[in-house]
Amino acid sequence: MQFRECHQAIYPAHFQLLKLMDLMDAQGLHHHQYLKGSGLFYEDIASGNKYISALQFIRVIENAQKLGEPELAFRWGHALWPGHYDVFSQLLQSTSNLSELIMVVHDYSEMLCPLLKPIVINADEYVFIYWQDEVGVSSILRFLVEAYSTALLSLSHWLNQKKLAWRLGFSYEPPKYLEEYAVNLGDNVQFNMGVNLLALNHHDFIKPWTSFNTSIAIKELLRRQADQKYQDIAPGLIGQLTRWNQQNIQLNPSLDQAALAFSMSRATLKRKLKTHGTAFQRIQDQARLSICLYLLHQKKWSNQQVASYLRFSDANNFRKAFKRWCGDTPNSMREKLAFKARAIT
Amino acid sequence: MLATLKLHKQKISFLFLLLSVCFGVTWYLGQTKPWSQIDWMDVVGEGGSACAMALWIAFILGSRPQGRVTNLLTLGLGFMMVAFWQDALDEFIRLPSHQWWDQWLESVAMPVGILLLTYGLYHWYQEQLQVNHTLKKREQLFRDHAWLDRITHLSRVDMLKKQLRQIGRQQEHDEITLVMIDVAQFSMFNRLHGQIEGDRLLYQLAEFLQLNMREQDLLTRYAADRFSIILPNTGLKKAKEIAFQLEDAVAHFYFRLHTSDDTYLPRIVTGIAGAQGFESTCLIGLANKDLMNNKSSRHVA
Numbered sequence: 001m002q003f004r005e006c007h008q009a010i011y012p013a014h015f016q017l018l019k020l021m022d023l024m025d026a027q028g029l030h031h032h033q034y035l036k037g038s039g040l041f042y043e044d045i046a047s048g049n050k051y052i053s054a055l056q057f058i059r060v061i062e063n064a065q066k067l068g069e070p071e072l073a074f075r076w077g078h079a080l081w082p083g084h085y086d087v088f089s090q091l092l093q094s095t096s097n098l099s100e101l102i103m104v105v106h107d108y109s110e111m112l113c114p115l116l117k118p119i120v121i122n123a124d125e126y127v128f129i130y131w132q133d134e135v136g137v138s139s140i141l142r143f144l145v146e147a148y149s150t151a152l153l154s155l156s157h158w159l160n161q162k163k164l165a166w167r168l169g170f171s172y173e174p175p176k177y178l179e180e181y182a183v184n185l186g187d188n189v190q191f192n193m194g195v196n197l198l199a200l201n202h203h204d205f206i207k208p209w210t211s212f213n214t215s216i217a218i219k220e221l222l223r224r225q226a227d228q229k230y231q232d233i234a235p236g237l238i239g240q241l242t243r244w245n246q247q248n249i250q251l252n253p254s255l256d257q258a259a260l261a262f263s264m265s266r267a268t269l270k271r272k273l274k275t276h277g278t279a280f281q282r283i284q285d286q287a288r289l290s291i292c293l294y295l296l297h298q299k300k301w302s303n304q305q306v307a308s309y310l311r312f313s314d315a316n317n318f319r320k321a322f323k324r325w326c327g328d329t330p331n332s333m334r335e336k337l338a339f340k341a342r343a344i345t
Numbered sequence: 346m347l348a349t350l351k352l353h354k355q356k357i358s359f360l361f362l363l364l365s366v367c368f369g370v371t372w373y374l375g376q377t378k379p380w381s382q383i384d385w386m387d388v389v390g391e392g393g394s395a396c397a398m399a400l401w402i403a404f405i406l407g408s409r410p411q412g413r414v415t416n417l418l419t420l421g422l423g424f425m426m427v428a429f430w431q432d433a434l435d436e437f438i439r440l441p442s443h444q445w446w447d448q449w450l451e452s453v454a455m456p457v458g459i460l461l462l463t464y465g466l467y468h469w470y471q472e473q474l475q476v477n478h479t480l481k482k483r484e485q486l487f488r489d490h491a492w493l494d495r496i497t498h499l500s501r502v503d504m505l506k507k508q509l510r511q512i513g514r515q516q517e518h519d520e521i522t523l524v525m526i527d528v529a530q531f532s533m534f535n536r537l538h539g540q541i542e543g544d545r546l547l548y549q550l551a552e553f554l555q556l557n558m559r560e561q562d563l564l565t566r567y568a569a570d571r572f573s574i575i576l577p578n579t580g581l582k583k584a585k586e587i588a589f590q591l592e593d594a595v596a597h598f599y600f601r602l603h604t605s606d607d608t609y610l611p612r613i614v615t616g617i618a619g620a621q622g623f624e625s626t627c628l629i630g631l632a633n634k635d636l637m638n639n640k641s642s643r644h645v646a
Binding site for chain 2: 023026069079154158177180183184
């Protein structure tokens with residue numbers, strides 16, 4: 001199993017990080033403040049050939065969260081895409097509909113939305129896109145989700161020349177600054193959902209942009225160039241472990257089995273997860289939760305069915321576990337996922 | 346942080362010189378006390394006060410332009426600091442009793458300092474009245490620097506909510522109207538001209554809206570490119586008229602681009618909600634809803 005750890009320097013600092021720094025400079029913050037503890041120097045980043053690790057990226061964003069205004073994440077989001085990220089930005093601009101756009105972001109996520117990965121789930125009525133933590137970003141998850149959700153809405157609005165009817169769900173509590181959500185992300189927003197996702201109806205997802213004119217040949221060429229630049233980047237350890245858990249969910253795999261699959265000792269895996277700021281149980285819970293939500297909402301399974309699928313002894317035990325994962329009951333989550341429109345201000 | 350300190354180099358050097366002279370002379374003429382005789386309570390009290398004075402001077406010089414008020418405040422605090430400093434030195438060094446100047450320095454510098462500081466504060470008060478007068482439209486007699494928005498220099502949404510709560514408590518039967526304002530096509534503008542230009546547009550629009558509002562109305566930045574205006578004691582009919590006038594005024598506002606020699610004609614869309622004896626959040630929600638309706642009916646993204 002191929003994977004990458006949080007201390008490996010793969011992110012070009014002059015891509016997204018430099019944009020964030022520009023915004024913080026405009027807010028009157030000094031780079032001594034926001035680069036503190038990251039071991040990065042302003043001159044290196046501006047030089048245009050500095051690569052940074054996930055840990056360094058996370059550190060700067062932690063500082064940004066502490067020092068900046070709540071609007072910072074949203075402002076960064078608006079400025080993120082298409083951006084100037086070499087061939088990856090060209091690929092973004094060459095897309096002809098939202099489905100293609102998400103594919104590009106998914107395939108080259110470390111260059112377009114570092115630290116998270118958008119996972120697409122096709123359902124009957126909606127297409128769901130949820131943000132998968134790739135390297136253990138719990139301390140800055142909210143900031144990233146705010147930024148990347150804004151980026152997706154903002155770019156699709158621009159390419160489509162019209163706002164789309166997005167619905168958004170967030171894993172965390174409603175923050176104090178709900179006005180930013182209302183103006184930047186719209187009224188269809190819910191909190192305490194256990195996962196961070198966006199939903200859109202099928203029709204809008206595959207509808208061609210109002211103006212696109214990139215030929216298939218050019219797209220292929222861009223893809224080849226992008227693949228060449230992306231070939232050395234392995235997926236993040238936390239993302240890989242989550243996906244492995246999802247694939248083997250019915251076997252209820254243990255830490256030992258995971259260590260074996262990732263060819264390392266139990267103790268080493270434990271230690272590595274600790275440096276990523278998480279633990280095996282947490283990753284497994286998150287994997288189970290995402291599968292559960294899919295079964296409950298899309299497959300319309302009953303609690304009993306999901307419980308037996310996941311090898312719980314009875315529905316009651318399943319309900320308890322489910323509540324531990326996301327703080328809410330399966331029935332009420334079913335309701336939430338139906339996105340009964342509810343304005344927030 | 347303490348951005349204006351370098352404007353006041355002379356004052357700072359003079360103060361240091363004065364303190365060093367005091368120390369040098371006292372050291373030269375006096376005798377150091379043995380450890381057992383030092384009264385540490387006094388040292389902490391007087392030395393601490395001297396340090397506090399130094400800090401106050403740093404705050405004043407670090408935040409104020411050059412001028413008479415700054416000079417007076419610094420002089421007053423400087424004298425007080427010298428008095429405390431001399432007091433603190435006496436705790437360590439005993440001066441012979443015929444050195445009259447030491448006593449004099451302690452007991453005269455303090456009242457002189459306090460007099461100067463008082464005179465300075467009086468002028469500062471006059472200056473503040475002027476500043477308040479200039480800022481009156483922006484603040485409605487309330488100021489807390491943590492509430493100001495960096496980009497538009499308006500107050501923020503917390504202020505809007507606070508004001509609505511206050512008005513609701515004080516005048517339960519008066520009509521009050523809230524206008525929400527969105528900049529049309531703002532995200533497109535940002536993509537074409539960049540965020541720095543976008544911020545400038547928001548700032549200039551905020552200024553322009555201020556100019557076209559009545560004295561009693563309060564403009565705040567709600568979030569991103571949305572503004573809100575509280576119209577106290579105003580019915581819906583009058584509010585609609587004012588909102589239309591604002592839209593019309595902005596339609597004739599030419600924004601000068603920095604990125605090229607062109608101008609840009611921004612447009613705003615408004616939403617209105619009025620209430621009597623209302624709940625503040627519901628008023629905001631209703632005005633937002635009205636704004637969204639107006640946007641979709643005019644096909645403005």
